[in-house]
Amino acid sequence: MKATRGISRRDFVVTTLAVGGGLALGFSFPKNDAERAALAVRLSGRPWESLAGKSDVEVGPWLMIAPDDTVTIRVGQSEMGQGVITSCAKMVAEELECDWSKVRAEYVSVNRHFRENKVYKRLVTTSSSSVRLGRPYLQQAGASARERLMAAAAQTWSVPRSELTVKDGVITHKLTGRTLRYGQVAEKAAAIKLPAEPKIKTPDQYTLLKKPTKLLDTPLKVDGSATYGIDVRVPGMLYAAVKASPVFKGKVKSYNADVAKNRPGVHSVVEFSGEEIETGVAVVADSYWHARTALDAMPIDWDEGTHGNDSSEEFFKSSRATLDEPGAKVVTRKGDPEAVLKNASQVVEAIYEVPYLDHTVMEPFNVPLEKIYFHNCFLGGGFGRRGNQDDVRQAVAIAKQLGGRPVKVIWSREETTRHGYYRPMRVSRFRAALGPDGMPAAWTTRVVGMDENYPGDEQVLRGLHKLPYFVPNQLFDYHLRKTHVPTGPWTSVGRSQNEFFLETFVDELAHAAGQDPYHYRRALLEANAEFPFAKAWIRVLGAVAEKSGWGQKLPAGTGMGIAIGDSRRLSRTEITICAVVATLSVSKKGEVRVERLDVAMDTGPFLVNPLAAERQVEMQVAMGLAAVLRQEITIEKGRVVQANFDTYPLLRATEIPDIKVHFVRATDDPIAGIGEEAIGWVAPAVCNAIFAAMGKRIRSLPLKRHDLSWHS
Amino acid sequence: MLSLRVNGKAYNVDVEPETPLLWAIRDTIGLTGTKFGCGMALCGACTVHLDGKPVRSCVTRISQAAGREITTIEGLSADAQHPAQIAWREGDVPECGYCQSGQIMAAAALLAKNPHPTDADIHREITNLCRCGTYLRIRQAIHRAAELMAKP
Numbered sequence: 001m002k003a004t005r006g007i008s009r010r011d012f013v014v015t016t017l018a019v020g021g022g023l024a025l026g027f028s029f030p031k032n033d034a035e036r037a038a039l040a041v042r043l044s045g046r047p048w049e050s051l052a053g054k055s056d057v058e059v060g061p062w063l064m065i066a067p068d069d070t071v072t073i074r075v076g077q078s079e080m081g082q083g084v085i086t087s088c089a090k091m092v093a094e095e096l097e098c099d100w101s102k103v104r105a106e107y108v109s110v111n112r113h114f115r116e117n118k119v120y121k122r123l124v125t126t127s128s129s130s131v132r133l134g135r136p137y138l139q140q141a142g143a144s145a146r147e148r149l150m151a152a153a154a155q156t157w158s159v160p161r162s163e164l165t166v167k168d169g170v171i172t173h174k175l176t177g178r179t180l181r182y183g184q185v186a187e188k189a190a191a192i193k194l195p196a197e198p199k200i201k202t203p204d205q206y207t208l209l210k211k212p213t214k215l216l217d218t219p220l221k222v223d224g225s226a227t228y229g230i231d232v233r234v235p236g237m238l239y240a241a242v243k244a245s246p247v248f249k250g251k252v253k254s255y256n257a258d259v260a261k262n263r264p265g266v267h268s269v270v271e272f273s274g275e276e277i278e279t280g281v282a283v284v285a286d287s288y289w290h291a292r293t294a295l296d297a298m299p300i301d302w303d304e305g306t307h308g309n310d311s312s313e314e315f316f317k318s319s320r321a322t323l324d325e326p327g328a329k330v331v332t333r334k335g336d337p338e339a340v341l342k343n344a345s346q347v348v349e350a351i352y353e354v355p356y357l358d359h360t361v362m363e364p365f366n367v368p369l370e371k372i373y374f375h376n377c378f379l380g381g382g383f384g385r386r387g388n389q390d391d392v393r394q395a396v397a398i399a400k401q402l403g404g405r406p407v408k409v410i411w412s413r414e415e416t417t418r419h420g421y422y423r424p425m426r427v428s429r430f431r432a433a434l435g436p437d438g439m440p441a442a443w444t445t446r447v448v449g450m451d452e453n454y455p456g457d458e459q460v461l462r463g464l465h466k467l468p469y470f471v472p473n474q475l476f477d478y479h480l481r482k483t484h485v486p487t488g489p490w491t492s493v494g495r496s497q498n499e500f501f502l503e504t505f506v507d508e509l510a511h512a513a514g515q516d517p518y519h520y521r522r523a524l525l526e527a528n529a530e531f532p533f534a535k536a537w538i539r540v541l542g543a544v545a546e547k548s549g550w551g552q553k554l555p556a557g558t559g560m561g562i563a564i565g566d567s568r569r570l571s572r573t574e575i576t577i578c579a580v581v582a583t584l585s586v587s588k589k590g591e592v593r594v595e596r597l598d599v600a601m602d603t604g605p606f607l608v609n610p611l612a613a614e615r616q617v618e619m620q621v622a623m624g625l626a627a628v629l630r631q632e633i634t635i636e637k638g639r640v641v642q643a644n645f646d647t648y649p650l651l652r653a654t655e656i657p658d659i660k661v662h663f664v665r666a667t668d669d670p671i672a673g674i675g676e677e678a679i680g681w682v683a684p685a686v687c688n689a690i691f692a693a694m695g696k697r698i699r700s701l702p703l704k705r706h707d708l709s710w711h712s
Numbered sequence: 713m714l715s716l717r718v719n720g721k722a723y724n725v726d727v728e729p730e731t732p733l734l735w736a737i738r739d740t741i742g743l744t745g746t747k748f749g750c751g752m753a754l755c756g757a758c759t760v761h762l763d764g765k766p767v768r769s770c771v772t773r774i775s776q777a778a779g780r781e782i783t784t785i786e787g788l789s790a791d792a793q794h795p796a797q798i799a800w801r802e803g804d805v806p807e808c809g810y811c812q813s814g815q816i817m818a819a820a821a822l823l824a825k826n827p828h829p830t831d832a833d834i835h836r837e838i839t840n841l842c843r844c845g846t847y848l849r850i851r852q853a854i855h856r857a858a859e860l861m862a863k864p
Contacts, residue, residue, distance in 0.1 A: 081808030221809030222800040223792040224745015224785035231744035289735040362810040362843040380810030413750045622845020645754040653847040654835045
């Protein structure tokens with residue numbers, strides 16, 4: 001491997017002495033092979049650049065092989081922490097039968113993709129789809145290359161392909177004991193055309209996949225070399241700081257550009273507007289700090305338009321009123337729920353509310369723009385926010401006015417928070433009539449979703465459109481509302497609201513029926529003959545109950561809450577069943593401490609990288625928990641109140657619970673994905689645990705709005 | 713014109729003395745491993761060392777840093793061999809990775825003054841935010857780094 005970054009012991013000591021504060025003084029780490037391998041560069045810190053050398057040979061568009069057997073695999077999806085570079089490379093390598101320790105990765109060329117009739121199939125990274133949709137064609141790419149390499153070896157030795165075997169990139173002819181390495185036959189393989197494409201492996205044949213694999217991008221993220229969009233620098237680059245209309249859909253009325261222009265380093269002041277971007281003003285300067293301070297110093301008058309008095313409070317109030325109107329669209333009608341409810345002896349009713357939420361990507365929004373050259377960088381988090389591209393449209397609108405100078409537009413944290421595409425707020429009412437056995441005989445669901453901006457109906461339906469629990473009489477209808485607040489996909493897209501409603505309500509029913517919430521759910525699933533996944537759900541539910549120690553006697557103020565779902569969508573058949581148990585305590589003063597979170601998740605027949613999967617679950621717990629505890633985007637006077645991490649706080653290190661991830665095989669088909677299939681059940685599990693701990697039912701989020709103090 | 717000493721090297725920076733160290737390091741000197749997260753010392757993504765002590769460079773003026781040894785993630789060690797960096801790699805700590813330079817700098821400073829930090833020490837001393845929730849892995853990596861440092 002040519003790419004190891006060697007350094008002598010002497011260099012090491014000299015450098016550490018020079019930095020003084022560098023703290024590595026006196027430590028010497030002789031490197032063994034494993035350590036050396038860990039330091040090998042497997043991915044460029046500037047991932048739009050290729051690590052491949054001149055003598056690397058391309059064997060199909062997806063990979064290159066070097067004479068020393070190093071394999072460079074191309075990846076079409078963007079890395080934002082989900083481990084996608086490693087997962088995609090693994091799917092190719094599984095079939096290629098190469099030595100994983102010699103695999104490098106790089107991004108595909110976007111230009112080539114379009115030049116060669118979309119040769120890389122799909123370049124978007126969204127909806128937990130990279131494995132689900134990418135696996136067949138990535139495996140095919142690996143298998144195809146392998147067979148070409150094998151054919152090249154067979155030709156070289158004039159033996160039939162069937163007499164050859166391959167392992168770790170070494171082809172063996174067993175009868176004669178001869179071997180050839182991939183690097184030796186790559187050139188020949190590149191010219192070979194296969195008569196037919198080989199079959200790809202089925203999951204039971206996997207060897208590399210299924211195993212936990214260390215992530216190729218990790219080394220770049222511990223020494224500062226991973227280049228994010230915000231880090232891109234090109235010669236002659238200017239920096240822009242931006243302020244868009246604080247009231248969405250407002251306009252710039254006036255501003256005094258001279259105030260900014262008289263400050264050091266300022267190049268120009270420009271307005272921006274256009275399709276699907278908020279209008280606003282940018283100060284362009286020779287550094288971000290010059291741009292930012294000049295922008296802050298420059299007063300701007302805004303025309304607030306017609307939404308200057310809109311507020312979350314008003315949105316909630318009018319939505320609650322809308323709950324009394326029959327739903328504009330009816331999704332499910334079964335039996336006669338109204339009649340059953342009217343005559344029932346026990347009716348449970350609840351209204352639930354969730355606020356707008358922001359994505360709070362750690363890396364503030366930014367666009368480095370240099371003509372139309374596109375740098376595919378690392379992304380400092382995604383969570384559903386990266387696909388809107390309003391930031392790109394805005395940067396283009398600014399750059400057009402700069403006479404061809406490259407510019408990097410950076411949003412402040414405040415701007416990033418106040419100009420998001422928020423998770424829609426939503427209000428719902430659930431009603432159920434319980435029969436003499438405590439089981440629901442009728443159930444109605446009505447949702448009012450502020451979802452009309454994005455993407456409309458499907459978000460409101462997800463998780464609610466087919467009730468997994470047995471209820472003979474059902475009605476589900478909904479209203480869509482539009483506000484001036486931009487909404488968009490937020491990790492799990494629609495379900496994090498709906499699952500909170502649904503799984504809290506089932507919990508309410510269980511308690512109203514005087515039954516254990518776990519066993520109550522089980523019974524409702526067992527009774528639902530129409531639900532094809534009932535058995536698989538019960539398996540996952542059983543796993544989380546067993547692993548979490550469900551049913552144990554807990555002291556006052558401590559409780560466990562359970563929730564389950566499967567991330568069904570209307571538009572596809574794949575699911576990922578996930579069940580969560582939260583164990584928490586509530587102090588008498590009302591402080592919630594989530595001690596432990598057990599997550600049981602169906603793996604289907606395989607996970608492409610169990611390590612990445614586990615980390616994805618941890619991410620969702622942290623994100624879900626912060627949202628439950630205290631996050632909300634509120635609108636007052638038409639604009640977002642929250643601005644920075646003080647008003648929109650992330651989860652802190654002290655608040656992270658002990659997270660136990662339990663992978664269970666409950667279904668036989670590949671799962672839907674893993675990037676957003678756990679988060680929906682964090683909120684209901686936590687709120688159900690609070691009820692178990694101190695008897696208060698939480699029907700609106702976040703928790704900071706509730707007084708949870710209690711007396712014994 | 714101020715002179716800043718970053719990772720053992722002197723740089724003349726021609727910006728106003730009240731400029732935050734973060735932007736001098738990133739835009740003027742061109743070391744981009746130190747990240748901008750909030751601009752208000754809330755998240756710690758911009759953590760660097762001043763004479764070995766961790767500071768939030770987004771609220772540290774360059775005038776306060778002149779004449780002192782500034783260390784960024786790029787200069788923490790040669791060849792990324794600081795025990796914290798080794799432990800971070802072993803534990804595959806980063807997800808999106810954006811906050812991790814700051815986390816590692818905070819951890820390295822803690823380990824320098826307290827070679828065997830407890831969980832409570834870590835919680836008290838390291839208040840950096842991580843959006844991806846890698847806190848458990850960070851804590852484990854700090855303990856592992858302490859172990860590596862204790863090795864003869």
